[in-house]
Amino acid sequence: MRTLAVLALLARRNLWRNHRRTIIMLGAISVGVWAMIFMTALTRGMVNEMIKDGISALPGHVQVHHPAYRDDPNINNLLPASDSDITQTFEGAGFKAWASRIKVPAVIMSERESRGVTLLGIDPARERELSFVSYDDVEGRFLKDAEDSGVVIGKKLADTLDTGVGKRIVLMSQDPDNDIADRGFRVVGVFHANMESFEETYVFAGKATLQKMLRVGDRVTEIVVLGDDYRDVEPVYKKVRDRVNDDVEVSRWFELNTYLGAMLKVMDGFVLIWVIVIFLALSFGLVNTLVMAVFERVREIGLMLALGMKPVNILGQIIIESMLLLIIGLAIGDLLAWATIVPLQSGIDISAVAKGMEMMGVSSILYPQLRLEDVVLANVIVLVLGFLASLSPAWRASRYAPIEAITKVY
Numbered sequence: 001m002r003t004l005a006v007l008a009l010l011a012r013r014n015l016w017r018n019h020r021r022t023i024i025m026l027g028a029i030s031v032g033v034w035a036m037i038f039m040t041a042l043t044r045g046m047v048n049e050m051i052k053d054g055i056s057a058l059p060g061h062v063q064v065h066h067p068a069y070r071d072d073p074n075i076n077n078l079l080p081a082s083d084s085d086i087t088q089t090f091e092g093a094g095f096k097a098w099a100s101r102i103k104v105p106a107v108i109m110s111e112r113e114s115r116g117v118t119l120l121g122i123d124p125a126r127e128r129e130l131s132f133v134s135y136d137d138v139e140g141r142f143l144k145d146a147e148d149s150g151v152v153i154g155k156k157l158a159d160t161l162d163t164g165v166g167k168r169i170v171l172m173s174q175d176p177d178n179d180i181a182d183r184g185f186r187v188v189g190v191f192h193a194n195m196e197s198f199e200e201t202y203v204f205a206g207k208a209t210l211q212k213m214l215r216v217g218d219r220v221t222e223i224v225v226l227g228d229d230y231r232d233v234e235p236v237y238k239k240v241r242d243r244v245n246d247d248v249e250v251s252r253w254f255e256l257n258t259y260l261g262a263m264l265k266v267m268d269g270f271v272l273i274w275v276i277v278i279f280l281a282l283s284f285g286l287v288n289t290l291v292m293a294v295f296e297r298v299r300e301i302g303l304m305l306a307l308g309m310k311p312v313n314i315l316g317q318i319i320i321e322s323m324l325l326l327i328i329g330l331a332i333g334d335l336l337a338w339a340t341i342v343p344l345q346s347g348i349d350i351s352a353v354a355k356g357m358e359m360m361g362v363s364s365i366l367y368p369q370l371r372l373e374d375v376v377l378a379n380v381i382v383l384v385l386g387f388l389a390s391l392s393p394a395w396r397a398s399r400y401a402p403i404e405a406i407t408k409v410y
Contacts, residue, residue, distance in 0.1 A: 007313060011321035026329050029382075033333025034340070036278050036378045040271050041341045041368040047267045048369050051230060053194055054260045055253050059130045060098075060224030061233045062240050063256060067249045069221060070256070075104050076176055078219040080247055083207075086223060089243050095236070097226040099126035102210045104221065106173040108153070108203055110161035117157070117203045119173060121210030121220075122146070130226055132198060133191045140165035140189035148206035150188030154199025158190045165190055171203070175215045183213045194365065231264075271374055275381045283389040302401075311398035318397050322390030323383070330379050341370045 015022055055061065066077040079086070079100075086100050102121030107114055123146040128135060133152075135142040142152055151169065158164055165187055172182040185205065193199050211217065223244075227236035233252050241250050254261025304314065347365040 003313065004316075007317045008320055008324075011317050011324055014317075015321050015324055022325070025325060026332065029326060029329025030332040030336060032278050032281070033330055033378060033382060034336040036275050037334070037337035037370070037375055038340060038368075040274060040374045040378070041337070041370045042366065043270060043274075044267065044371060044374065045367045045369040047263050049365075049367060050263060051260050053132065053198075054257050055230055059132065059226070061227040061230055061253050062225040062236050063251050063253075064223040064225075064240060064244055065221065065249050065251070067247070070249070070251070073103070073105065073221070075102075075174055075214050075216060075221070078176075078216060078221055079223070080245070082218040083211075083220050084218055086220065090223070090225075093239070093243065095225050095239070096228055097126070097129040098224065099123060099130055100207075100220040100223050101127075102207055102214065102216070102221055104173050104214070106171050106203070108157070108161065109170045109172065110163040110167070112162045113160060115157065115160060115200075118201050119171060119210065120202060120204050121207040122204060123207050124148075130224060132193055133204070138189040138191045140187070142189050142191070143204060143206055146207040147209060148188070149185065149209055150205075151185040152189035152191055152204040153187055154196075154202060155190050155192050156196045156199035157201075157203070158187070160200065163187060171205070171213075173214060177215075181214050271377060272381075275378045276385070279382050279385050283385060305401075315394045315398040318394035319387065319390050322386055322394070326383055326386040330382060334375060334379070337375070338370070341368050344368050345370070 069077040106119035
């Protein structure tokens with residue numbers, strides 16, 4: 001223990017023997033660590049928002065459909081159970097939130113334009129925790145109940161159709177007999193969403209009103225269930241699976257949106273690769289610093305060996321010197337990352353590039369996500385790779401012959 005303390009003291013003094021070189025290397029390590037954590041937080045936040053927005057548009061963590069519905073989402077592929085039976089099965093089951101709904105493709109027409117949309121027949125009371133729409137941020141009002149005779153459309157769609165609150169539109173879809181089912185509605189609300197594509201795609205109407213329009217009785221096309229964490233949906237999936245028959249399809253959110261599921265997996269791998277790549281660039285500077293430090297102290301090292309210091313202690317001294325350099329650099333880099341990320345966690349406005357980001361499924365506000373796991377991962381990898389990088393110059397220093405080192409001429 002005493003030997004280790006002496007080696008640490010020597011390493012600390014040698015580290016600051018050349019202040020300029022040490023400060024430059026500390027700066028490089030600090031900036032590198034900051035870049036690792038900062039970019040990871042930005043990317044993690046981007047992917048997290050993509051998944052949250054995707055789940056809010058699905059929505060839910062688990063969905064139940066007719067087996068053919070995902071390939072052919074028309075009104076013929078209704079769930080076999082009635083809506084009242086579904087309510088008895090899921091009510092009081094302990095889910096965070098759940099809802100049953102009608103979801104079909106439709107055409108919306110105003111006096112000037114027509115567009116293809118996704119028509120959602122909902123019970124507003126059940127959808128509040130599931131929907132990407134804030135009921136309180138709707139121009140006009142949101143739907144009152146499942147029997148509401150009005151519709152709520154997105155701001156982008158309202159602009160496209162040149163319509164608004166109080167005006168009439170016509171919704172047209174297909175009933176189970178493959179006949180056209182249409183009805184006039186009055187627009188009672190216009191909603192805003194993080195992404196314009198949501199505003200242009202979705203139209204909300206009362207579930208009971210749509211059931212009458214489409215002539216499907218007390219039937220629905222899907223059940224959506226919300227859990228506590230999108231990363232851990234298995235408990236919710238199993239619970240839903242136990243409550244339905246085998247003649248329906250139960251799907252997790254990443255099975256419904258394979259793109260978002262793949263993004264989550266890629267993100268976890270990206271963090272590791274990103275940290276390793278950044279440190280590999282830093283390792284050249286670290287090794288160069290240690291090699292130069294050893295080169296300058298060849299005679300000193302030879303003298304210590306001649307006085308009886310063991311080669312293993314020389315090896316340990318150089319490694320400790322490297323570790324001290326890395327630990328100080330990591331501390332500064334971690335502090336810089338915290339100081340720059342935390343103030344930005346309230347959101348970064350990227351509306352200037354919103355169009356391009358929306359193509360990737362990212363909204364116009366980016367929320368960096370600083371996770372303790374990412375910080376720990378970056379620090380551990382830097383220390384491990386730094387240790388491995390320091391072995392070569394440390395080994396070289398420990399292999400000097402005392403007489404040869406003392407008499408070496410430069």
